[in-house]
Amino acid sequence: MKFGKNLRNEITEKLPEWEGEFISYKYLKKQLNLIAPPWHDEETKRPRKRPRMATDNCLVMEERNTNHTGEETGFIQLLRDDFEKINLFCDDKEAEYVNRLKELRDEVAVLEGSGGNATQVIRDLLDFHREMVLLLRYGVLNLEGLLKIVKKHKKKTGSFVLSPFMLRVLQQPFFSTDLLHKLLRECEATLRQLLLPI
Template sequence: MNFKKWLELLLEKTLPEWRDHYISYSLLKKRIKLIEAIKSDIITGDSNQVFLNGYEVGFINLLNLELDKLNRFMEEKSRDCHIRLQKLKDRIEKIKNGYTQAAVMSSHERDEVILAGKDLVNLHGELILLENYSVWNFTGLRKILKKYHRRVHAVMGDNYIHWAKCQPFFANEFLLEIISECHEILQCFLCMVLPLYVNAMGEMFQKEVEQSVYKSSMAALEILNEMTKINSAYNDV
């Protein structure tokens, strides 16, 4: 199965509101085919070369627009996840400060514990999905540039990939810090509450697995792992 099919499979599984923010792989691929067809039809000459150059510049502009789209989405989501994590940290700290024993906790306090756990799991799942988003889009970009080089015989791939590696959608230390912090908080939170709320938390996690964020993040990881296992060409991502 080629990358286009893998990407289509991923988009079926991911959050509906995320689908338009992935790289427009099919559109870029069609544009390459158009340039290839024009290049094979034109007669060598200065005027024809100018005509062809216009299409090639148009392709690069389209590629730049795609990168802008990826960067904006990554930056927006990273900021949103950071804000949510900080708010969750405050909620959990309040829970810890009021933490006594299950026998004396009110039903409201127990509900707050379960709700905080649910929100934390959702955030962790979304961060996994966001990290996965980075890998998928970089893979798509790299493959598009290889197609462009192979079919149009225009050398721009290595320089463009080097530049893309520095873009926020891929080189995002801020996101990695948020993921690490969220993972640590989730582990500490579970150690704190699970001994008291095994049944309640177990039911909550079961429901989360069936919900969109966590389910989408797990599906994205499974698809990426399967694609990598089948085609070793993706291992250099």
């Protein structure tokens, strides 16, 4: 099954409320298809033989490809917009999760002081844990989409122009999962505290 279909199925089944926050993979593919390969012969309207490139020609290719067509500029801008959207969504969710964990821990402290029933707080912690795991999956799906579309761009244009873009992606919150893993561990510790009292 193709990535685009997998992405749509995953969103529909598991994350319908986040649908607008995912990479616009289908639209990016359409934009990419509008870009004519640089080895396309305008006179005969047929593709010329694609030039071979050595891996050490990366920088030369990047310099040569600074003059993009309008279609390629549009594609790159759409890719950047999607990247910013994904990153902003992850930042917002992580900030929300930090506050939510604090609220849940406060509820646990009140509950322990009163000796009340912990069932609802346990459910809330489990739901919270599930949502954080889904955010991890969200990051993986979007990274996979970005990698695939950049690979398609490179294959179509022979350009390494998006390599610096991907280096930037690898340093962003939706790729770096340290905070989420820390929150997951703290949530699990709070659950253990409730389920296995000393």
